Amino acid sequence: MKTGATPFFVLLVISLVLGACASSLRTLAFKKDATSQELLHLFAQREKARQEMKAMVSFSIHPNQGASQALNGILSFEPGDHVRFQGFDSFGRTxxxxxxxxxxxxxxxxxxxxxxxxxxxxxxxxxxxxxGAAEKINWEFWLKMMNEFRYGGNPVLMEDEMIFIEKGKDHFTGSVLKIKGKQAILLKKIWFERSFFYPVKEEIYEEMTGDYPLSGTIYFSDFNDKNNGSWPGRIQVKSKEGDLEVEFVETNFSPSFLADYFNLD
Incomplete structure (x- = not known):
């Protein structure tokens, strides 16, 4: 799994912007005769619009080794590959x-x-x-799965990546490629449902040539108006080491972050 990419399933931003563009985006996605070029344009519009988010979430991890754990918390994204997760116990302690x-x-x-x-x-x-740290929380698995979620949860293309979209009978399929010189490396595939062009499944591959071994699979579901339509209410990440499930309780697409909110210092 890549460590430095921006998370894959992207955010659609809020209210006034959505009021102006969401209906047109949905109309374009719903067109039965939409061309691949129109779908690429739609993907680019959504990618550009969805830049930041702060959400109340319910997380649960299910490692293949070790006990399952669940936490409520706050998940935040900001442009520039910033991600922060704060998990709390039932008493509100971090x-x-x-x-x-x-x-x-x-x-x-x-x-x-x-x-x-x-x-x-x-x-x-x-x-x-x-x-004793691992007895309090399976921090190593959380770190690994949050990094995989970051890359797989938000479709923003990096500068050296491109996407090709094909029309199928039941789904649209997007192939994300990384360009290295004259070589194109398959990074992931995304399956979009045909009604509103929402992603429903994503396969992520190890960054290498050959048979592209599968690194992880992500499923998106529960799209609804509460999450501005294009953001799922639930995301599930399946990897070789275990699973991560995220339920979005309340989502804000125009958060105000303090200057040092994502600071690593």
Whole structure:
């Protein structure tokens, strides 16, 4: 799974902007004779419009090894690959506070001083956490799954990526490719339903040539007006190590963040 990409399932922003453009976007997506070029244009419009979000969420993890855990919390996105998750216990106390930015992370458990590092080199993080940390919360699995959710949960293309959309009988299919010189590497495939062009499934592949081994699968469901239509009420991430489920309770598409809200310092 990539560590530095912006999450894949993207956000549609709010009220006045949506009031002006949502109906036209839905009309375009609903057209039975929409061309691939029109669908690409729609994807680009949604990608441009959906930039930031702050949501009350209910998270649960189901690792293949270890106990399942559930937390209520706040999930936030901001342009520039910023993601933050704050998880609370039933008394409202912070259990985990995790910030991700590109290849870097900041994580704090139970209000302890935060630890920082590179996602690709965190071999000594367990020792820094101290004894008993894993008994409080399966922080290592949370860190891994939140990073996978970040890439798989929000379709914003990186500068070296492009998407090709094909029309099928039951779904539209988008193939996201990364361009390396003269080579195009398949990163993921997205299945869009035909009515309003909402993504329903995504497969993410290891970034390599050959048979493109599957890294994870993401399912999107419960699209409704409460989430401005194009944002799902539920996202499920399935990986080789286990599953992550996210239920969006309340979503704000025009949040005001403090200047240091995503700060890694």
């Amino acid at each position: 259990v985990i506070d995790l910030t991700l930015l590109k290849n870097f992370y900041k994580i704090s458990l139970g209000g302890d001083p935060p630890l920082r590092g590179n996602l690709e080199d965190r071999g000594d993080l367990s020792a820094k956490m101290g004894p």
